[in-house]
Amino acid sequence: EPEVTQTPSHQVTQMGQEVILRCVPISNHLYFYWYRQILGQKVEFLVSFYNNEISEKSEIFDDQFSVERPDGSNFTLKIRSTKLEDSAMYFCASISDRTGGNSPLHFGNGTRLTVT
Amino acid sequence: DAKTTQPPSMDCAEGRAANLPCNHSTISGNEYVYWYRQIHSQGPQYIIHGLKNNETNEMASLIITEDRKSSTLILPHATLRDTAVYYCVYGQNFVFGPGTRLSVLP
Numbered sequence: 001e002p003e004v005t006q007t008p009s010h011q012v013t014q015m016g017q018e019v020i021l022r023c024v025p026i027s028n029h030l031y032f033y034w035y036r037q038i039l040g041q042k043v044e045f046l047v048s049f050y051n052n053e054i055s056e057k058s059e060i061f062d063d064q065f066s067v068e069r070p071d072g073s074n075f076t077l078k079i080r081s082t083k084l085e086d087s088a089m090y091f092c093a094s095i096s097d098r099t100g101g102n103s104p105l106h107f108g109n110g111t112r113l114t115v116t
Numbered sequence: 117d118a119k120t121t122q123p124p125s126m127d128c129a130e131g132r133a134a135n136l137p138c139n140h141s142t143i144s145g146n147e148y149v150y151w152y153r154q155i156h157s158q159g160p161q162y163i164i165h166g167l168k169n170n171e172t173n174e175m176a177s178l179i180i181t182e183d184r185k186s187s188t189l190i191l192p193h194a195t196l197r198d199t200a201v202y203y204c205v206y207g208q209n210f211v212f213g214p215g216t217r218l219s220v221l222p
C-alpha cells in the first residue's frame with residue numbers, strides 16, 4: 001500500500017540554525033499538509049498546500065516557516081531560525097482530493113526535531 | 117476551527133468491545149467524520165470515516181447519530197495492540213482535539 005515517507009526520522013539542530021524537513025507524499029495525491037506535535041500534546045495543524053501554493057495556515061505557521069514543493073515528488077517544511085520551542089514531532093500528510101470530503105488524510109511517521 | 121469533544125481516557129478489557137464516543141455538534145451537513153489513532157509518537161493512523169450511515173471495515177465500526185452531532189467508534193474485540201490515543205476529526209484541515217487515551221487491559 002502506498003505511504004507517505006518522511007526524512008530524516010530524527011534531526012538534531014542548534015538554536016538559530018535553519019532546518020528542512022522532507023516528505024514524499026503519496027504519488028497521486030493533490031493536497032499536502034504539515035502538522036506538529038509537541039511531546040505530550042495534541043497534533044496541531046500547521047499548513048495545507050495545493051496547486052503550488054498555501055491553502056490555509058494556522059497561527060503557529062509564522063514567518064519562520066515556509067513550505068515548498070521543489071519537484072514533482074517532494075514536499076518540504078523549512079524553519080528559518082529554529083528556537084527551542086520548535087522541538088517537536090513534525091508530520092507530513094497527503095490526501096487525494098478533499099473537494100468531496102470523502103478521502104482520508106494519510107500521515108507519514110514523522111520527523112522528530114530536537115533543537116538544542 | 118472544527119471542534120470535537122472526547123473523554124480524555126478509557127479502559128477496556130482485552131477481548132471486549134471498546135466504544136469510544138465523540139461529540140461534533142458543529143459539523144456541517146456535507147462534512148465527513150474521520151477517526152484516527154496514534155500509537156506512541158507514530159503518525160496518526162486512519163481507521164474509518166462516515167457521513168450519515170453507519171460504517172464497518174476490518175478495523176472498526178462507526179455509528180453516527182441521526183442528527184450527526186455525535187458518533188461512536190467501536191473496536192469489537194479489543195487487543196493489547198489497540199492501546200492508543202483515538203481521535204475523531206472533521207473539516208478540511210483535519211483539526212485534531214486531545215483525543216481519548218484507550219488502555220486495553222489484560
